Amino acid sequence: MHLLHRAWWADALSADRLLLAAKTAAAAALAWYLAPLVPFAQNEYSYYAPLGVLVSMYPTIARSAFTGLQTLIGLAAGIGLGLGAQALVGIGMPRIVAVAAVVGIGVLLAGLRSLGSGRDWVAIAGLFVLLLGGADPDGYSSSYLITVAFGVLVGVVVNLIVIPPLHLRRAEERLVQLRESLGEALRTMGDAVEARAFDPEPARAAAAGLADALADVREEVALADESRRYNPRGRRSSLPRDAHRRRLEALAVAAESTRELTAAVAELTDADDVDRRLPLEVRHSLATAIHALAGLVSDRAGTDTGVLRLHDADAALDDYVERVQRVSASTASDRVLTLDRWDAGVALRRAIDACRPLADAAATSAPESG
Known part of the structure:
Protein backbone atom coordinates (compact mmCIF):
# COMPACT_ATOMS: atom_id res chain seq x y z
CA MET A 1 0.00 0.00 0.00
CA HIS A 2 1.27 3.47 -0.86
CA LEU A 3 1.94 5.25 2.42
CA LEU A 4 3.72 8.44 1.37
CA HIS A 5 7.03 6.63 0.79
CA ARG A 6 9.71 8.84 -0.75
CA ALA A 7 13.31 8.36 -1.83
CA TRP A 8 15.84 9.20 0.89
CA TRP A 9 17.14 12.13 -1.14
CA ALA A 10 13.74 13.58 -2.07
CA ASP A 11 13.63 16.21 0.68
CA ALA A 12 17.21 17.36 0.06
CA LEU A 13 16.57 17.91 -3.66
CA SER A 14 13.02 19.25 -3.48
CA ALA A 15 12.27 22.55 -5.19
CA ASP A 16 11.71 24.26 -1.82
CA ARG A 17 15.05 23.04 -0.44
CA LEU A 18 16.94 24.03 -3.60
CA LEU A 19 15.41 27.49 -3.46
CA LEU A 20 16.29 27.83 0.23
CA ALA A 21 19.88 26.76 -0.46
CA ALA A 22 20.23 29.28 -3.27
CA LYS A 23 18.77 32.12 -1.18
CA THR A 24 20.96 31.24 1.80
CA ALA A 25 24.11 31.16 -0.33
CA ALA A 26 23.28 34.50 -1.94
CA ALA A 27 22.37 36.09 1.40
CA ALA A 28 25.59 34.81 3.03
CA ALA A 29 27.70 36.26 0.24
CA LEU A 30 25.83 39.57 0.41
CA ALA A 31 26.17 39.78 4.20
CA TRP A 32 29.90 39.07 4.06
CA TYR A 33 30.38 41.69 1.32
CA LEU A 34 28.45 44.39 3.20
CA ALA A 35 29.70 43.57 6.71
CA PRO A 36 32.68 45.97 6.58
CA LEU A 37 30.18 48.82 6.22
CA VAL A 38 28.38 47.96 9.45
CA PRO A 39 28.96 50.67 12.07
CA PHE A 40 30.38 49.90 15.54
CA ALA A 41 31.89 46.60 14.29
CA GLN A 42 35.49 45.86 13.42
CA ASN A 43 36.12 44.80 9.82
CA GLU A 44 38.22 41.75 10.71
CA TYR A 45 35.14 40.08 12.13
CA SER A 46 33.08 40.29 8.92
CA TYR A 47 33.05 36.49 8.69
CA TYR A 48 30.43 36.41 11.44
CA ALA A 49 27.87 37.97 9.06
CA PRO A 50 27.39 34.77 7.00
CA LEU A 51 26.98 32.93 10.31
CA GLY A 52 24.06 35.23 11.10
CA VAL A 53 22.51 34.34 7.76
CA LEU A 54 22.87 30.63 8.46
CA VAL A 55 21.13 30.79 11.84
CA SER A 56 18.22 32.78 10.43
CA MET A 57 17.49 31.03 7.13
CA TYR A 58 14.54 28.69 7.61
CA PRO A 59 11.74 27.42 5.36
CA THR A 60 9.32 30.06 6.70
CA ILE A 61 9.62 33.78 7.34
CA ALA A 62 8.12 33.53 10.82
CA ARG A 63 10.64 30.90 11.88
CA SER A 64 13.51 32.85 10.31
CA ALA A 65 12.70 35.97 12.30
CA PHE A 66 11.90 34.16 15.55
CA THR A 67 14.95 31.87 15.44
CA GLY A 68 17.23 34.76 14.51
CA LEU A 69 16.00 36.75 17.51
CA GLN A 70 16.41 33.79 19.86
CA THR A 71 19.94 33.22 18.56
CA LEU A 72 20.89 36.84 19.24
CA ILE A 73 19.53 36.59 22.79
CA GLY A 74 21.55 33.41 23.34
CA LEU A 75 24.66 35.06 21.91
CA ALA A 76 24.20 38.08 24.16
CA ALA A 77 23.91 35.81 27.20
CA GLY A 78 27.02 33.89 26.15
CA ILE A 79 28.97 37.08 25.50
CA GLY A 80 28.07 38.32 28.96
CA LEU A 81 29.22 35.00 30.40
CA GLY A 82 32.49 35.19 28.47
CA LEU A 83 33.19 38.76 29.53
CA GLY A 84 32.61 37.80 33.15
CA ALA A 85 35.03 34.90 32.85
CA GLN A 86 37.55 37.16 31.12
CA ALA A 87 37.36 39.59 34.00
CA LEU A 88 37.99 36.77 36.50
CA ARG A 95 42.20 30.17 32.25
CA ILE A 96 41.50 26.44 32.34
CA VAL A 97 39.15 26.99 35.26
CA ALA A 98 37.48 29.83 33.37
CA VAL A 99 36.98 27.59 30.33
CA ALA A 100 35.37 24.91 32.48
CA ALA A 101 33.15 27.48 34.20
CA VAL A 102 31.96 29.01 30.91
CA VAL A 103 31.13 25.60 29.44
CA GLY A 104 29.42 24.36 32.60
CA ILE A 105 27.31 27.48 33.12
CA GLY A 106 26.58 27.68 29.40
CA VAL A 107 25.27 24.12 29.36
CA LEU A 108 23.11 24.89 32.41
CA LEU A 109 21.65 27.98 30.70
CA ALA A 110 20.99 25.88 27.60
CA GLY A 111 18.40 24.07 29.70
CA LEU A 112 16.20 27.19 29.67
CA ARG A 113 13.53 26.42 27.10
CA SER A 114 12.62 30.08 26.91
CA LEU A 115 15.88 30.69 25.04
CA GLY A 116 14.68 28.44 22.23
CA SER A 117 17.26 28.08 19.46
CA GLY A 118 19.51 30.57 21.25
CA ARG A 119 20.31 28.21 24.11
CA ASP A 120 22.73 26.24 21.92
CA TRP A 121 24.81 29.39 21.42
CA VAL A 122 25.34 30.43 25.03
CA ALA A 123 28.36 28.23 25.74
CA ILE A 124 29.76 28.72 22.21
CA ALA A 125 29.62 32.52 22.42
CA GLY A 126 31.11 32.44 25.92
CA LEU A 127 34.03 30.33 24.73
CA PHE A 128 34.60 32.55 21.69
CA SER A 143 31.71 43.23 16.79
CA TYR A 144 30.68 39.60 17.17
CA LEU A 145 27.13 40.42 18.26
CA ILE A 146 26.59 43.31 15.86
CA THR A 147 27.95 41.43 12.84
CA VAL A 148 25.87 38.33 13.55
CA ALA A 149 22.81 40.55 14.04
CA PHE A 150 23.50 42.13 10.67
CA GLY A 151 23.67 38.68 9.10
CA VAL A 152 20.38 37.74 10.71
CA LEU A 153 18.80 40.90 9.30
CA VAL A 154 20.11 40.17 5.81
CA GLY A 155 18.85 36.58 6.01
CA VAL A 156 15.35 37.57 7.09
CA PRO A 164 8.93 34.27 0.22
CA PRO A 165 8.35 30.57 0.97
CA LEU A 166 4.76 29.38 0.93
CA HIS A 167 4.33 25.65 1.43
CA LEU A 168 0.63 25.28 0.64
CA ARG A 169 1.03 23.14 -2.45
CA ARG A 170 3.23 20.56 -0.77
CA ALA A 171 0.82 20.26 2.15
CA GLU A 172 -2.00 19.85 -0.36
CA GLU A 173 -0.13 17.08 -2.17
CA ARG A 174 0.62 15.22 1.05
CA LEU A 175 -3.01 15.45 2.16
CA VAL A 176 -4.12 14.03 -1.19
CA GLN A 177 -1.60 11.18 -0.83
CA LEU A 178 -2.89 10.48 2.66
CA ARG A 179 -6.47 10.34 1.39
CA GLU A 180 -5.44 7.95 -1.37
CA SER A 181 -3.56 5.72 1.10
CA LEU A 182 -6.52 5.65 3.47
CA GLY A 183 -8.90 4.92 0.61
CA GLU A 184 -6.65 2.11 -0.64
CA ALA A 185 -6.58 0.52 2.82
CA LEU A 186 -10.36 0.64 2.99
CA ARG A 187 -10.82 -0.76 -0.52
CA THR A 188 -8.49 -3.64 0.32
CA MET A 189 -10.50 -4.32 3.46
CA GLY A 190 -13.79 -4.17 1.57
CA ASP A 191 -12.53 -6.56 -1.11
CA ALA A 192 -11.35 -9.00 1.55
CA VAL A 193 -14.68 -8.89 3.42
CA GLU A 194 -16.59 -9.36 0.17
CA ALA A 195 -14.43 -12.35 -0.78
CA ARG A 196 -14.62 -13.85 2.72
CA ALA A 197 -10.82 -13.69 2.86
CA PHE A 198 -10.09 -11.02 5.43
CA ASP A 199 -6.59 -11.27 6.95
CA PRO A 200 -6.29 -9.08 10.06
CA GLU A 201 -2.49 -8.89 10.18
CA PRO A 202 -1.92 -6.99 6.89
CA ALA A 203 -4.90 -4.80 7.75
CA ARG A 204 -3.42 -3.97 11.16
CA ALA A 205 -0.05 -3.24 9.55
CA ALA A 206 -1.74 -0.91 7.07
CA ALA A 207 -3.51 0.89 9.92
CA ALA A 208 -0.20 1.33 11.74
CA GLY A 209 1.34 2.68 8.54
CA LEU A 210 -1.46 5.21 8.31
CA ALA A 211 -0.59 6.47 11.80
CA ASP A 212 3.01 7.06 10.70
CA ALA A 213 1.84 8.80 7.55
CA LEU A 214 -0.43 11.03 9.63
CA ALA A 215 2.51 12.21 11.73
CA ASP A 216 4.43 13.04 8.57
CA VAL A 217 1.54 14.98 7.07
CA ARG A 218 0.99 16.87 10.34
CA GLU A 219 4.48 18.32 9.96
CA GLU A 220 3.74 19.44 6.42
CA VAL A 221 0.45 21.07 7.43
CA ALA A 222 2.10 22.83 10.38
CA LEU A 223 4.81 24.11 8.01
CA ALA A 224 2.18 25.33 5.55
CA ASP A 225 0.29 27.20 8.28
CA GLU A 226 3.52 28.73 9.60
CA SER A 227 4.63 29.78 6.11
CA ARG A 228 1.60 32.07 5.79
CA ARG A 229 2.56 34.17 8.82
CA TYR A 230 4.07 37.53 7.83
CA ASN A 231 4.10 36.33 4.23
CA PRO A 232 2.68 38.70 1.58
CA ARG A 233 2.03 35.74 -0.71
CA GLY A 234 0.02 34.07 2.04
CA ARG A 235 -2.33 37.03 2.26
CA ARG A 236 -3.12 36.69 -1.44
CA SER A 237 -4.10 33.04 -1.16
CA SER A 238 -7.82 32.30 -1.47
CA LEU A 239 -7.49 29.19 0.71
CA PRO A 240 -8.94 29.68 4.23
CA ARG A 241 -6.18 29.73 6.83
CA ASP A 242 -7.39 26.65 8.64
CA ALA A 243 -8.43 24.62 5.59
CA HIS A 244 -5.48 22.23 5.65
CA ARG A 245 -5.74 21.73 9.38
CA ARG A 246 -9.47 20.98 9.23
CA ARG A 247 -8.90 18.43 6.49
CA LEU A 248 -6.03 16.87 8.40
CA GLU A 249 -8.10 16.49 11.57
CA ALA A 250 -10.93 14.95 9.57
CA LEU A 251 -8.53 12.43 8.02
CA ALA A 252 -7.00 11.73 11.45
CA VAL A 253 -10.42 10.73 12.79
CA ALA A 254 -11.10 8.70 9.65
CA ALA A 255 -7.77 6.88 10.04
CA GLU A 256 -8.46 6.10 13.70
CA SER A 257 -11.93 4.90 12.76
CA THR A 258 -10.35 2.68 10.11
CA ARG A 259 -8.19 1.11 12.81
CA GLU A 260 -11.30 0.48 14.92
CA LEU A 261 -13.10 -0.93 11.89
CA THR A 262 -10.15 -3.26 11.27
CA ALA A 263 -10.39 -4.56 14.83
CA ALA A 264 -14.16 -5.06 14.58
CA VAL A 265 -13.96 -6.88 11.24
CA ALA A 266 -11.14 -9.05 12.62
CA GLU A 267 -13.37 -10.10 15.52
CA LEU A 268 -16.16 -10.97 13.13
CA THR A 269 -14.02 -12.95 10.67
CA ASP A 270 -11.27 -14.48 12.80
CA ALA A 271 -13.16 -17.73 13.44
CA ASP A 272 -14.47 -20.78 11.63
CA ASP A 273 -18.11 -19.70 11.91
CA VAL A 274 -17.74 -16.58 9.77
CA ASP A 275 -21.07 -17.19 8.07
CA ARG A 276 -22.84 -17.19 11.43
CA ARG A 277 -21.03 -14.08 12.57
CA LEU A 278 -21.50 -12.33 9.23
CA PRO A 279 -24.37 -13.84 7.26
CA LEU A 280 -24.08 -13.41 3.52
CA GLU A 281 -26.39 -10.41 3.22
CA VAL A 282 -24.74 -8.66 6.18
CA ARG A 283 -21.26 -9.36 4.83
CA HIS A 284 -22.11 -7.98 1.39
CA SER A 285 -23.71 -4.93 2.97
CA LEU A 286 -20.65 -4.32 5.18
CA ALA A 287 -18.32 -4.64 2.20
CA THR A 288 -20.46 -2.18 0.24
CA ALA A 289 -20.35 0.31 3.13
CA ILE A 290 -16.57 -0.02 3.40
CA HIS A 291 -16.18 0.54 -0.35
CA ALA A 292 -18.46 3.56 -0.18
CA LEU A 293 -16.36 5.00 2.66
CA ALA A 294 -13.21 4.37 0.58
CA GLY A 295 -14.71 6.35 -2.27
CA LEU A 296 -15.67 9.19 0.07
CA VAL A 297 -12.22 9.32 1.66
CA SER A 298 -10.37 9.17 -1.67
CA ASP A 299 -12.48 11.82 -3.35
CA ARG A 300 -10.41 15.01 -3.54
CA ALA A 301 -11.77 17.98 -1.61
CA GLY A 302 -13.62 20.45 -3.74
CA THR A 303 -14.79 18.06 -6.46
CA ASP A 304 -18.42 17.88 -7.48
CA THR A 305 -18.64 14.18 -6.66
CA GLY A 306 -18.03 14.69 -2.92
CA VAL A 307 -21.68 15.16 -2.01
CA LEU A 308 -22.73 12.16 -4.12
CA ARG A 309 -20.11 9.95 -2.46
CA LEU A 310 -21.25 11.15 0.96
CA HIS A 311 -24.84 10.23 0.06
CA THR A 331 -30.15 -14.01 17.35
CA ALA A 332 -30.90 -11.91 20.41
CA SER A 333 -29.21 -14.39 22.74
CA ASP A 334 -25.81 -13.89 21.09
CA ARG A 335 -24.98 -10.45 22.48
CA VAL A 336 -21.24 -10.68 21.77
CA LEU A 337 -21.77 -11.09 18.05
CA THR A 338 -24.32 -8.30 18.07
CA LEU A 339 -21.86 -5.93 19.74
CA LEU A 358 -14.44 17.19 3.11
CA ALA A 359 -17.43 16.78 0.82
CA ASP A 360 -18.20 20.50 1.08
CA ALA A 361 -16.56 21.90 -2.01
CA ALA A 362 -17.13 25.52 -0.97
CA ALA A 363 -15.28 25.04 2.33
CA THR A 364 -12.21 23.44 0.76
CA SER A 365 -11.40 25.18 -2.51
CA ALA A 366 -8.16 24.26 -4.23
CA PRO A 367 -5.13 26.22 -2.97
CA GLU A 368 -2.92 28.45 -5.01
CA SER A 369 0.59 27.36 -5.88
CA GLY A 370 3.25 27.88 -3.28
Missing part, protein backbone atom coordinates in the same frame (compact mmCIF):
# COMPACT_ATOMS: atom_id res chain seq x y z
CA VAL A 89 41.01 35.65 34.48
CA GLY A 90 42.30 39.20 34.67
CA ILE A 91 42.34 39.07 38.47
CA GLY A 92 44.09 35.74 38.66
CA MET A 93 41.68 32.86 37.86
CA PRO A 94 43.45 30.14 35.83
CA VAL A 129 34.80 35.67 23.86
CA LEU A 130 37.05 34.01 26.42
CA LEU A 131 39.45 32.36 23.97
CA LEU A 132 39.34 34.65 20.93
CA GLY A 133 38.72 38.03 22.53
CA GLY A 134 42.41 38.62 23.04
CA ALA A 135 43.49 41.96 24.39
CA ASP A 136 40.23 43.65 23.36
CA PRO A 137 37.37 41.43 24.56
CA ASP A 138 34.91 44.33 24.58
CA GLY A 139 35.63 45.24 20.95
CA TYR A 140 35.49 41.59 19.91
CA SER A 141 32.22 41.02 21.76
CA SER A 142 30.44 44.01 20.29
CA VAL A 157 15.10 40.34 4.48
CA VAL A 158 16.29 38.08 1.66
CA ASN A 159 13.87 35.36 2.76
CA LEU A 160 11.05 37.90 2.75
CA ILE A 161 11.86 39.59 -0.55
CA VAL A 162 13.10 36.76 -2.77
CA ILE A 163 10.13 34.43 -3.38
CA ASP A 312 -23.69 6.79 -1.14
CA ALA A 313 -21.74 6.19 2.10
CA ASP A 314 -24.70 7.22 4.27
CA ALA A 315 -27.04 5.01 2.28
CA ALA A 316 -24.67 2.03 2.43
CA LEU A 317 -24.26 2.40 6.17
CA ASP A 318 -28.02 2.70 6.66
CA ASP A 319 -28.46 -0.54 4.72
CA TYR A 320 -25.86 -2.27 6.89
CA VAL A 321 -27.49 -1.03 10.08
CA GLU A 322 -30.90 -2.23 8.90
CA ARG A 323 -29.55 -5.69 8.10
CA VAL A 324 -27.69 -5.93 11.43
CA GLN A 325 -30.89 -5.01 13.26
CA ARG A 326 -32.76 -7.73 11.40
CA VAL A 327 -30.12 -10.40 12.08
CA SER A 328 -29.63 -9.32 15.69
CA ALA A 329 -33.34 -9.62 16.36
CA SER A 330 -33.25 -13.25 15.24
CA ASP A 340 -19.11 -6.81 17.23
CA ARG A 341 -21.45 -6.05 14.34
CA TRP A 342 -22.41 -2.74 15.92
CA ASP A 343 -18.75 -1.88 16.54
CA ALA A 344 -18.16 -2.06 12.80
CA GLY A 345 -21.16 0.19 12.19
CA VAL A 346 -20.03 2.74 14.79
CA ALA A 347 -16.54 2.89 13.26
CA LEU A 348 -18.06 3.44 9.83
CA ARG A 349 -20.33 6.19 11.17
CA ARG A 350 -17.41 8.00 12.85
CA ALA A 351 -15.36 7.87 9.64
CA ILE A 352 -18.23 9.10 7.47
CA ASP A 353 -19.04 11.95 9.84
CA ALA A 354 -15.38 12.93 9.96
CA CYS A 355 -15.25 13.11 6.17
CA ARG A 356 -18.52 15.03 5.90
CA PRO A 357 -16.77 18.45 5.85
